[in-house]
Amino acid sequence: MFELRTRRARLFAQLGLTLLALPFALPLVAMLRGSLQNEGWANYVVVLSEPQFGRFFLNSAIMAAGCIGITFVAAMLAAFAFAKLQLPAKEVWFYGLLVALTLPGVMILVPLFLTMQTLGLLDTYWAVILPLAAGGIPFSVLLARNFIAGLEDEIFDAARVDGCTTLGVFLRIVVPLSRPIAAVIVLWAFLGAWNEFLLPLLFLTDADLQAITQVPTFFTSFYGGDQGKVVAASVLITLPVLLMYLAMQRFFERGMTGGALK
Amino acid sequence: MTTVLGTPPPPTLPGTRTADVVTGRRRRGRGLAHLGFIAPAVLLVAAVIYYSVGYTFWLSLTDSDGINPGAFVGLDNFARAVSDPTTWAALAHSALFLLVIPTQMLLGLVIAALLHSSVRLKGLYKVVVFIPTITATAVMAPVFRQVFAADGSVNDALETVGLGGLTQAWLGDPSWALPTLMVINVWQWTGLSFILYYAGLTQIEASTFEAARLDGASNLRILTSIIVPMMKGTHVTLLILGVMGVLKTFDLVFLVTGGGPAKSTEFLSTYIYETTITRFDAGYGAALSVLLLALSLGFTVWQMRRYRRAGGAGV
Numbered sequence: 001m002f003e004l005r006t007r008r009a010r011l012f013a014q015l016g017l018t019l020l021a022l023p024f025a026l027p028l029v030a031m032l033r034g035s036l037q038n039e040g041w042a043n044y045v046v047v048l049s050e051p052q053f054g055r056f057f058l059n060s061a062i063m064a065a066g067c068i069g070i071t072f073v074a075a076m077l078a079a080f081a082f083a084k085l086q087l088p089a090k091e092v093w094f095y096g097l098l099v100a101l102t103l104p105g106v107m108i109l110v111p112l113f114l115t116m117q118t119l120g121l122l123d124t125y126w127a128v129i130l131p132l133a134a135g136g137i138p139f140s141v142l143l144a145r146n147f148i149a150g151l152e153d154e155i156f157d158a159a160r161v162d163g164c165t166t167l168g169v170f171l172r173i174v175v176p177l178s179r180p181i182a183a184v185i186v187l188w189a190f191l192g193a194w195n196e197f198l199l200p201l202l203f204l205t206d207a208d209l210q211a212i213t214q215v216p217t218f219f220t221s222f223y224g225g226d227q228g229k230v231v232a233a234s235v236l237i238t239l240p241v242l243l244m245y246l247a248m249q250r251f252f253e254r255g256m257t258g259g260a261l262k
Numbered sequence: 263m264t265t266v267l268g269t270p271p272p273p274t275l276p277g278t279r280t281a282d283v284v285t286g287r288r289r290r291g292r293g294l295a296h297l298g299f300i301a302p303a304v305l306l307v308a309a310v311i312y313y314s315v316g317y318t319f320w321l322s323l324t325d326s327d328g329i330n331p332g333a334f335v336g337l338d339n340f341a342r343a344v345s346d347p348t349t350w351a352a353l354a355h356s357a358l359f360l361l362v363i364p365t366q367m368l369l370g371l372v373i374a375a376l377l378h379s380s381v382r383l384k385g386l387y388k389v390v391v392f393i394p395t396i397t398a399t400a401v402m403a404p405v406f407r408q409v410f411a412a413d414g415s416v417n418d419a420l421e422t423v424g425l426g427g428l429t430q431a432w433l434g435d436p437s438w439a440l441p442t443l444m445v446i447n448v449w450q451w452t453g454l455s456f457i458l459y460y461a462g463l464t465q466i467e468a469s470t471f472e473a474a475r476l477d478g479a480s481n482l483r484i485l486t487s488i489i490v491p492m493m494k495g496t497h498v499t500l501l502i503l504g505v506m507g508v509l510k511t512f513d514l515v516f517l518v519t520g521g522g523p524a525k526s527t528e529f530l531s532t533y534i535y536e537t538t539i540t541r542f543d544a545g546y547g548a549a550l551s552v553l554l555l556a557l558s559l560g561f562t563v564w565q566m567r568r569y570r571r572a573g574g575a576g577v
Contacts, residue, residue, distance in 0.1 A: 002379040002481045078303035086293030102558045104510040107551030111317030134310035195398035213400035234401040256461040
């Protein structure tokens with residue numbers, strides 16, 4: 001991009017980049033250091049041997065899995081139809097979905113609560129999974145539609161000549177070719193579910209169902225002044241997110257290129 | 263699945279843009295059966311979101327406490343919202359908060375451009391800038407409360423470099439709490455701008471830069487005359503996502519300052535939460551929600567129209 005011909009120019013760019021990136025690293029360093037205060041690494045041992053931590057972790061994993069599954073299936077099917085199929089009133093459906101993208105979640109808390117109550121879903125994972133999936137679908141459809149629209153039409157012609165049904169085309173061509181955008185959808189859905197704070201707080205009152213994001217609050221009342229344990233728990237919460245991002249990084253960037261920017 | 267090479271493409275008439283790519287059928291039934299593909303997404307969004315929004319509209323016309331239906335009160339809640347100083351204060355805070363968007367975009371673009379140049383350790387920088395975006399606000403909130411505390415690391419650092427006079431109780435002072443939240447927001451969301459710009463920049467052909475360089479363009483000139491205009495689609499995407507993000511800002515405020523001190527960081531979203539959940543004033547909370555929705559929707563429609571008129575391909 002920038003041409004850095006001299007060694008000095010290269011050094012200058014590297015230095016500038018480091019100065020820009022440093023503020024992003026410092027809070028993370030503060031977090032790591034904070035997790036080691038008082039008892040050092042023993043903080044992690046204490047947190048990990050706390051049964052509630054494992055329980056919350058599992059709860060969030062279950063909710064994230066449900067959310068990813070629903071979002072992925074619903075969004076990919078819809079995106080395929082919007083990108084490549086003939087649909088009556090296509091625009092109406094598409095913009096109808098997109099409008100939902102603009103809604104702040106906090107504005108529908110009461111209706112959601114009352115609806116979940118009526119359906120008897122309060123204090124079940126569904127009370128969190130369904131709203132999160134519904135909230136995540138519009139963005140995923142938008143990304144995936146742009147990506148799938150970029151696939152060559154010739155592949156579809158060939159498949160049709162081979163006698164493939166529409167669903168067959170979806171399963172055997174679209175899904176395998178859409179791996180990069182699938183990575184984006186999965187990562188986004190995972191982040192949304194794993195990092196969600198408000199819905200589990202309000203819709204899950206049973207302490208055994210609580211989500212991982214309640215851990216800092218929960219541990220603060222539990223360990224009182226021992227911030228080291230609270231922060232150690234925070235580091236452990238972040239770890240799966242980081243690992244997932246690193247594992248999918250390459251796909252993720254390719255997906256972003258094809259999906260978000262078309 | 264094997265691709266049959268050499269199969270001639272089916273004849274397509276010029277102008278029949280509604281021809282179905284996959285089934286090849288034109289117009290027959292207008293793809294009614296294909297509605298099945300969008301049904302799961304549409305039904306879920308309609309059942310959860312549209313239904314709830316409709317419910318909120320109705321609640322906004324009542325004095326419901328969120329548990330009982332309440333009585334119909336017409337537009338009273340809206341009249342109350344307009345004459346409520348907290349509503350206006352919250353809107354003013356959101357307006358000021360919008361400043362984070364250009365800041366995040368500029369930082370993200372510069373970092374992305376630098377990472378596309380010949381620097382070392384690209385992978386490391388990329389991860390460092392993006393980690394904040396994928397980290398839960400609930401996780402970082404306690405860390406930032408500590409970092410910005412009166413005896414926190416920011417003040418320690420200021421003392422060390424001899425700027426002890428600048429130390430503050432950053433989150434405890436009504437005039438500093440909002441700017442501090444903005445700093446945290448920039449920290450968290452620059453990663454998104456960065457990753458989108460980074461992905462976008464990979465699509466500009468190297469020859470574009472070579473040509474510019476042959477014409478004697480400097481690096482700064484390349485940034486302002488090539489990179490910035492070519493990233494227009496990304497700017498619009500980030501602007502829309504940014505404004506919606508600001509209007510939706512909740513976790514950050516709720517967990518770091520709780521809207522205080524002295525309501526100096528109250529946002530419409532936290533005010534709605536407080537009204538509805540803490541004070542059981544659901545009817546009023548719903549009216550505030552409708553106002554928030556109108557703002558958010560109005561802005562998005564306006565932006566998309568503007569972009570489309572300018573010849574963009576859509577968000």
